[in-house]
Amino acid sequence: MKPKMTDLSPTSLDKVRFVAPRTIISNAIKAFLPPEQIDVADYAALHRYLDNRGGGYVGRWNHDEAPYLVGPMRMLTSRNHLTVAVVGPARSGKTAIGQNWMCQSIDADPADMLVYSATDAMIEEYVKAEINPLLESHKRLKDKQGKLPRDNSMHFKKFSSMWVQFLSSSYNNLIQKSAPRVVITELDACGGNTYELASYRRQSFMYESMVLAESHPDMAAGADPAKWTAGVMSLYRDSDRHIWYWPCPNCNAYSAPNPRGERVMTLDWPADAPLDEIKEAARLVCPCCGTLIEDKWRRAMNRDGLWVGAGQTISESGDISGELLAKEIAGFWITGAMSPFVIGGIGSLAYEMEKARRAVENGEEDAVQKLKDVTVKRWGLPFDPPKSIGSIDAVVIADRAEPDLALGTVAPDVRFLTGAVDIQARHFEVCVRGWGVGGESWLIDHFKLPADPATSPEDWDVLLHRLHTHIYPLANAPGRGMKILATGYDSGGQDGVTLQAYEAWRRARKRGDVRYLGKKDGRDAWTLLPLKGASGINAPSLLVTYPETQRKDRFAANRGDVPLGIFNPNTAKDVVALQLQQAESGPLYVHFPAALRAQTPPHPFFDQLVSEHRLANGRWEKVTSGARNEALDLMVMTNVMANLHGLRRIDWSAPPSWAAPHDSNILVMDLPIAVQPLAQAGQAATQVMRPAPIPPAPPAETMAERMQRLARQFGSGTF
Numbered sequence: 001m002k003p004k005m006t007d008l009s010p011t012s013l014d015k016v017r018f019v020a021p022r023t024i025i026s027n028a029i030k031a032f033l034p035p036e037q038i039d040v041a042d043y044a045a046l047h048r049y050l051d052n053r054g055g056g057y058v059g060r061w062n063h064d065e066a067p068y069l070v071g072p073m074r075m076l077t078s079r080n081h082l083t084v085a086v087v088g089p090a091r092s093g094k095t096a097i098g099q100n101w102m103c104q105s106i107d108a109d110p111a112d113m114l115v116y117s118a119t120d121a122m123i124e125e126y127v128k129a130e131i132n133p134l135l136e137s138h139k140r141l142k143d144k145q146g147k148l149p150r151d152n153s154m155h156f157k158k159f160s161s162m163w164v165q166f167l168s169s170s171y172n173n174l175i176q177k178s179a180p181r182v183v184i185t186e187l188d189a190c191g192g193n194t195y196e197l198a199s200y201r202r203q204s205f206m207y208e209s210m211v212l213a214e215s216h217p218d219m220a221a222g223a224d225p226a227k228w229t230a231g232v233m234s235l236y237r238d239s240d241r242h243i244w245y246w247p248c249p250n251c252n253a254y255s256a257p258n259p260r261g262e263r264v265m266t267l268d269w270p271a272d273a274p275l276d277e278i279k280e281a282a283r284l285v286c287p288c289c290g291t292l293i294e295d296k297w298r299r300a301m302n303r304d305g306l307w308v309g310a311g312q313t314i315s316e317s318g319d320i321s322g323e324l325l326a327k328e329i330a331g332f333w334i335t336g337a338m339s340p341f342v343i344g345g346i347g348s349l350a351y352e353m354e355k356a357r358r359a360v361e362n363g364e365e366d367a368v369q370k371l372k373d374v375t376v377k378r379w380g381l382p383f384d385p386p387k388s389i390g391s392i393d394a395v396v397i398a399d400r401a402e403p404d405l406a407l408g409t410v411a412p413d414v415r416f417l418t419g420a421v422d423i424q425a426r427h428f429e430v431c432v433r434g435w436g437v438g439g440e441s442w443l444i445d446h447f448k449l450p451a452d453p454a455t456s457p458e459d460w461d462v463l464l465h466r467l468h469t470h471i472y473p474l475a476n477a478p479g480r481g482m483k484i485l486a487t488g489y490d491s492g493g494q495d496g497v498t499l500q501a502y503e504a505w506r507r508a509r510k511r512g513d514v515r516y517l518g519k520k521d522g523r524d525a526w527t528l529l530p531l532k533g534a535s536g537i538n539a540p541s542l543l544v545t546y547p548e549t550q551r552k553d554r555f556a557a558n559r560g561d562v563p564l565g566i567f568n569p570n571t572a573k574d575v576v577a578l579q580l581q582q583a584e585s586g587p588l589y590v591h592f593p594a595a596l597r598a599q600t601p602p603h604p605f606f607d608q609l610v611s612e613h614r615l616a617n618g619r620w621e622k623v624t625s626g627a628r629n630e631a632l633d634l635m636v637m638t639n640v641m642a643n644l645h646g647l648r649r650i651d652w653s654a655p656p657s658w659a660a661p662h663d664s665n666i667l668v669m670d671l672p673i674a675v676q677p678l679a680q681a682g683q684a685a686t687q688v689m690r691p692a693p694i695p696p697a698p699p700a701e702t703m704a705e706r707m708q709r710l711a712r713q714f715g716s717g718t719f
Helices: 020-032 040-049 067-075 093-105 120-135 194-200 203-208 231-237 277-279 297-303 346-361 365-378 395-399 457-470 499-511 568-582 604-609 632-645 676-689 703-715
Strands: 049-051 058-060 082-089 113-117 156-158 163-167 183-184 210-215 244-248 266-270 282-283 306-308 329-333 416-423 429-435 441-451 471-474 479-485 486-490 516-520 521-526 529-532 542-545 564-567 613-614 620-622 666-670
Touching: 020 429, 040 604, 067 093, 067 163, 067 297, 067 329, 082 093, 082 231, 093 113, 093 120, 093 210, 093 486, 113 120, 120 163, 163 457, 183 194, 210 231, 210 429, 231 329, 244 297, 244 329, 266 346, 282 365, 297 346, 346 365, 395 604, 416 457, 416 479, 416 632, 429 471, 429 632, 441 632, 457 499, 486 516, 499 529, 499 632, 521 542, 521 632, 529 632, 542 632, 564 604, 564 632, 568 620, 568 632, 604 632
Parallel strands: 082 210, 082 329, 113 163, 113 183, 183 210, 416 486, 486 529, 529 564
Antiparallel strands: 049 058, 156 163, 244 306, 266 282, 416 429, 429 441, 471 479, 479 666, 516 521, 542 564, 613 620
16 A cells, blocks of 8 residues: 555655656646647658668658658648648558658647548558557657557547547548548548548638548549549549659659659550560650650659649749649649659569550450559559440441542631641652541541652652642632641651651751741640650650750750650540541541542542551551551541640630631631632542552652652642
C-alpha cells in the first residue's frame, strides 16, 4: 500500500522525486502558445524519418527523392482549397503524403483526423505495416500519444490534442462521424460515393477543413476527360489539374511525362524486340529535340521539375505564365515515368506494358484485365479497353461515292482545306480534303505527279509552290475559289528523301510559301509541315519538333529551323476507321466523289483505304504484305494537318477567319480565268486518277526545261 505524504519520514522524503517548479511553469506556458506554423512539406523535411530496412530508403525525408510530392503536401494547409486529389500509380510515394500530413497534425497543428480505406483488412494491414512503425520511430509523435490501452488500438489512436481514427469505407463508417481532416487512401478501390460521404464529415468546419484523396485511376472509363465520371479522375477533372514538367538533359526544354501535357515526353521501345531486350532498350523521347533519354537521368530531371496547373502555360525554357484556375480541388497527376521507386525503372514499365499487350494480341485468358492493371497501377494512366474496329468493306464505301460531287471543286459546306503528299519512288501522290462543321469532310482532289523525290529539288519546288498558290473552284459560286490552309508531306522513304524534304521546306519558306499561325494546343501550327509516323504505340497523337539540334552543351537551347510533325499512326488510323464507318452525313462523315471509282470493281482507291486492319493490341498492319495503302496514309495526313490547326476545338458559331462561311472566309477569293471552267477541271482530275505508267524524264534536259515540263504536267491535272 502506497504511503501517504504525511506518513513519510524525513529520511523517506529524500527518496521521493519532485518535478522542478521551473519545468511545471514552462510546460504550462507552452500550452498557451499557438501551434508551430509549418506546412506539411517543410515538416517532413525537418522531422520525418524513413526506416525501410531490408531494402529501401533509410534516413531523413529528402524532397530530392520525389520532388513532385512537395506540391500536394503544401496544398494540405491551403485555405483556398477544400480537397487535394492525387492521381498516381503504385510505388510513387503518394501514400506518404497522407502520412506526413498526419505527423504534422499530431506534432505541430492538431486537428482530429479520419483515415479511410476500402476494407477492414486493408485498414488493419495499413496500420500494422505503416502507421504503427511510423509512430514507434518518431519520439516526437510517440511522446504525444496517450498511455492508456484505449488510446492505441488498431482503429483509434489518441494524442495530446487530437485523435486519428482508421476505418473501412463502409456506409456505416461514413456517417455519424465528424472531423476537420479526412484522408481517403486508394479512393477508387473504395467504390461508390465514398468521397461525397466522407466529405460530409468535415462540412461544419468549412474552410478550416481538408480532404486528401489519393488513388490509381481504376474507375476512369478511358483517356478522354469526358469519361472521368467516377473515382479520383472525376476529382482531378474538376480540379486545377496540375501536370508535372521536367527538363530534357540534352536540350533543357521542359515537357511532361503525362499524355495531357502541352508537350509530351513519351516512353518508347522497339515494339517487335524480344521482351528481355525491351527492358534495356526503353527510352524516354524528348518532344523538343528528339533525344532518347536513359533511365539514369530521371532523378536529375525530377529535381528540376515544376507543377503547372490549368490556366498556366510553361515555355520550353521553364518560364510559367498565366493565372492558376481557381478551384476548390487542388489536383495533381503522378505518372509511372516520374516515380523513382519503380523497380527496374522505365525498362520495367516498358516490359510490363509490352508483355500485357502481347497477351491481349494472343488472346490469353484475363489478358485485358492484366493490361488494365499495368496501365492503371504501374503507369498511372486511365485505361482505354482495346477497341474493336468493325470491318470496313471497300465496295460499301465506293457505293456511297456521290455522282454530284466533282473532283477538283469545293462543296458548299466546306470551310477549309488540308493537303497531304505521300512520297513514292518515282512520283508524288497528293490528296486534298475539305472540312466542315463537326469534322464532316469531303475528298476534294487526288492525283499523282511524276517526280524524283530522292534527288530532284526542282520537283519538290514545283509541287509545294503549286499547292500553296492553287485555288480550288467553289461548286456554288462561279468565279470564286478556296486556297489550301495547310499541307503536310511525308518526310521519309528511300535514301535522300528526308534531306530533300527538309531543304524543300527551307526554300518554300524563303519564297513565302510557308506561314506560321501561332500555337494551337501547345504546338506550332505551320501551313506547310514535314511529317513522320512515330514508331512507338504509346506516342502522342501529334508533336511538332525541331529535330536538327546543334547542341554544344547540356544547357544549350538551340534547335533546328525545320519543324517536323511526329504523329501516332495507330491512333490516327483509329480515327480514319471511325470516320469511314459513319454511314450518314453529319459529323465525321466522309464524302467521296464518284470519279474516284473505277469503271468496275475492284476500286483501287477504296481498296487502299481498307488495306490495313487493327490488331487487338492497338497496332495497325497490312491485311496482306503486298497491299497498297497510299490512300489510307493520305487520309491520315489530312487528318493530322486539320487537327494541328485545332479542328476538334473549333467553335463553329464563332470560327477562325480561315474556317468561316465562304462569304467571309479569308481563303476564299476570285479565281484566275484559267481555272474557272469547273467541268474541265473535274474531267482532268478524273484522267489523272486513272492508273498509267509514269513516263521517264526527257534525257539531257536543262533545269529550266525540267521546271517548265513539270509545271505543264502539274497543270494538266486538277491544277
